Amino acid sequence: xxxxxxxxxxxxxxxxxxxxxxxxxxxxxxxxxxxxxxxxxxxxxxxxxxxxxxxxxxxxxxxxxxxxxxxxxxxxxxxxxxxxxxxxxxxxxxxxxxxxxxxx
Amino acid sequence: xxxxxxxxxxxxxxxxxxxxxxxxxxxxxxxxxxxxxxxxxxxxxxxxxxxxxxxxxxxxxxxxxxxxxxxxxxxxxxxxxxxxxxxxxxxxxxxxxxxxxxxxxxxxxxxxxxxxxxxxxxxxxxxxxxxxxxxxxxxxxxxxxxxxxxxxxxxxxxxxxxxxxxxxxxxxxxxxxxxxxxxxxxxxxxxxxxxxxxxxxxxxxxxxxxxxxxxxxxxxxxxxxxxxxxxxxxxxxxxxxxxxxxxxxxxxxxxxxxxxxxxxxxxxxxxxxxxxxxxxxxxxxxxxxxxxxxxxxxxxxxxxxxxxxxxxxxxxxxxxxxxxxxxxxxxxxxxxxxxxxxxxxxxxxxxxxxxxxxxxxxxxxxxxxxxxxxxxxxxxxxxxxxxxxxxxxxxxxxxxxxxxxxxxxxxxxxxxxxxxxxxxxxxxxxxxxxxxxxxxxxxxxxxxxxxxxxxxxxxxxxxxxxxxxxxxxxxxxxxxxxxxxx
Numbered sequence: 001x002x003x004x005x006x007x008x009x010x011x012x013x014x015x016x017x018x019x020x021x022x023x024x025x026x027x028x029x030x031x032x033x034x035x036x037x038x039x040x041x042x043x044x045x046x047x048x049x050x051x052x053x054x055x056x057x058x059x060x061x062x063x064x065x066x067x068x069x070x071x072x073x074x075x076x077x078x079x080x081x082x083x084x085x086x087x088x089x090x091x092x093x094x095x096x097x098x099x100x101x102x103x104x
Numbered sequence: 105x106x107x108x109x110x111x112x113x114x115x116x117x118x119x120x121x122x123x124x125x126x127x128x129x130x131x132x133x134x135x136x137x138x139x140x141x142x143x144x145x146x147x148x149x150x151x152x153x154x155x156x157x158x159x160x161x162x163x164x165x166x167x168x169x170x171x172x173x174x175x176x177x178x179x180x181x182x183x184x185x186x187x188x189x190x191x192x193x194x195x196x197x198x199x200x201x202x203x204x205x206x207x208x209x210x211x212x213x214x215x216x217x218x219x220x221x222x223x224x225x226x227x228x229x230x231x232x233x234x235x236x237x238x239x240x241x242x243x244x245x246x247x248x249x250x251x252x253x254x255x256x257x258x259x260x261x262x263x264x265x266x267x268x269x270x271x272x273x274x275x276x277x278x279x280x281x282x283x284x285x286x287x288x289x290x291x292x293x294x295x296x297x298x299x300x301x302x303x304x305x306x307x308x309x310x311x312x313x314x315x316x317x318x319x320x321x322x323x324x325x326x327x328x329x330x331x332x333x334x335x336x337x338x339x340x341x342x343x344x345x346x347x348x349x350x351x352x353x354x355x356x357x358x359x360x361x362x363x364x365x366x367x368x369x370x371x372x373x374x375x376x377x378x379x380x381x382x383x384x385x386x387x388x389x390x391x392x393x394x395x396x397x398x399x400x401x402x403x404x405x406x407x408x409x410x411x412x413x414x415x416x417x418x419x420x421x422x423x424x425x426x427x428x429x430x431x432x433x434x435x436x437x438x439x440x441x442x443x444x445x446x447x448x449x450x451x452x453x454x455x456x457x458x459x460x461x462x463x464x465x466x467x468x469x470x471x472x473x474x475x476x477x478x479x480x481x482x483x484x485x486x487x488x489x490x491x492x493x494x495x496x497x498x499x500x501x502x503x504x505x506x507x508x509x510x511x512x513x514x515x516x517x518x519x520x521x522x523x524x525x526x527x528x529x530x531x532x533x534x535x536x537x538x539x540x541x542x543x544x545x546x547x548x549x550x551x552x553x554x555x556x557x558x559x560x561x562x563x564x565x566x567x568x569x570x571x572x573x574x575x576x577x578x579x580x581x582x583x584x585x586x587x588x589x590x
Binding site for chain 2: 005006007008009010011012017018021039057058
């Protein structure tokens with residue numbers, strides 16, 4: 001499964017966005033069956049869109065179009081569901097894996 | 105190409121040989137002189153952050169001319185989203201530099217000239233816009249850092265340019281040749297002038313027919329013959345050359361953008377780099393569009409700096425053991441309130457932006473001027489609060505050289521310490537950062553950068569619909585004939 005990470009632009013993040021992003025990328029790289037690829041590569045199975053606040057500026061049509069599935073982290077939420085900052089990495093990885101198992 | 109890195113930019117500076125003077129001496133290499141390095145570092149970040157995944161979405165975009173990916177600072181805005189993106193990018197950059205990064209001025213000049221050249225051509229059948237679009241393509245391809253040079257020295261401010269005793273108080277055309285023009289005069293306070301690769305020269309005020317020679321807009325490379333740069337002094341700038349790092353406060357990025365007096369001593373400008381020559385009736389339009397674009401910025405970059413200043417003040421309060429006092433918390437909240445109010449202004453004027461005949465967008469001029477007018481007050485108020493919380497040590501603290509001295513360093517360590525678990529060094533570093541951001545040049549930049557407060561008031565006066573406001577009141581007060589307003 002090919003997964004890419006895309007940031008919103010980080011104008012004034014409410015969470016430590018770079019740290020969260022790096023942790024997510026590392027965790028995904030270590031997960032079996034998951035291949036972290038460039039956000040410009042094709043095809044992408046899952047795009048993790050990392051946004052620093054609920055405004056979710058990174059959640060754009062042109063970005064969603066690049067992947068089969070999208071996961072939007074927006075501040076302390078994942079796909080609009082509240083998640084504490086410390087739990088974001090684990091929950092994103094879990095969600096990516098759920099796409100993988102659904103397709104298997 | 106379309107996008108370069110910070111080190112490519114530094115190398116590009118080494119390839120040109122501008123005539124630059126600082127402290128009475130001619131500078132050999134701007135890129136390698138300690139007086140300029142912090143300003144160059146800040147500008148370089150506009151390149152490097154565009155490559156960072158975290159900031160790419162804000163600092164890059166697609167050229168409307170070529171469809172290629174370009175740095176935001178060479179882009180001509182084509183939607184209100186573009187205008188909002190600029191403000192957010194400026195805030196993000198301000199948070200990382202804590203200082204001016206200087207590149208927005210040339211960017212705003214690109215946007216203003218793009219639209220005004222189009223308008224001039226539509227009215228007069230000239231071909232300025234075509235020349236400008238060719239120039240813009242070059243700028244985008246090279247990701248070139250250019251400055252915007254608007255403000256003339258102005259001499260006797262009660263007189264228009266053509267009536268000055270010294271005709272050179274405003275930049276003007278002294279000779280028209282077949283292949284170009286020769287200009288003379290000076291531009292003052294030009295941010296990033298010595299670390300740019302060229303200047304976009306624009307008129308500074310509205311002009312009348314008698315001032316037609318002063319209606320000149322053109323591009324001049326930084327090393328054009330006859331061009332002289334005299335770099336301005338800044339508060340405590342000798343600390344940059346003293347070997348001290350801590351005492352600089354923000355040694356990597358400095359405290360302001362680095363301004364210079366730029367003298368045009370009969371500089372030849374080739375025809376293809378001339379974007380206005382004699383069209384005095386378009387001077388005001390250019391001034392207003394540039395000023396609007398630039399004033400729009402200040403609730404972005406300055407708010408990024410305010411985020412740093414507020415963080416430094418909060419951290420210092422913790423180090424000094426005052427962070428939990430209710431009056432300190434209240435003052436910190438006030439700092440955030442002031443900063444976010446400025447941000448609201450910049451976001452609002454961007455959202456209320458509109459299309460111009462050339463197809464590009466500009467921010468709402470009234471709201472952009474309100475933004476900048478607020479900056480002339482709120483940044484000072486934030487600085488006042490930061491200095492209040494910091495305490496008198498901000499002005500009396502010993503040098504880092506004394507802190508490092510074998511004999512007295514132990515006393516500095518002992519008596520400058522606040523709470524027990526934090527070393528004096530931490531407190532000293534925070535105090536120096538706050539000193540740099542609130543004492544001297546940095547504050548004056550908030551007052552006069554993008555035009556002095558009165559310039560904003562004049563624009564606000566022009567843009568406020570006074571008669572409609574009056575009619576609204578008259579209608580409700582039942583005065584005279586009842587106008588139909590709804």
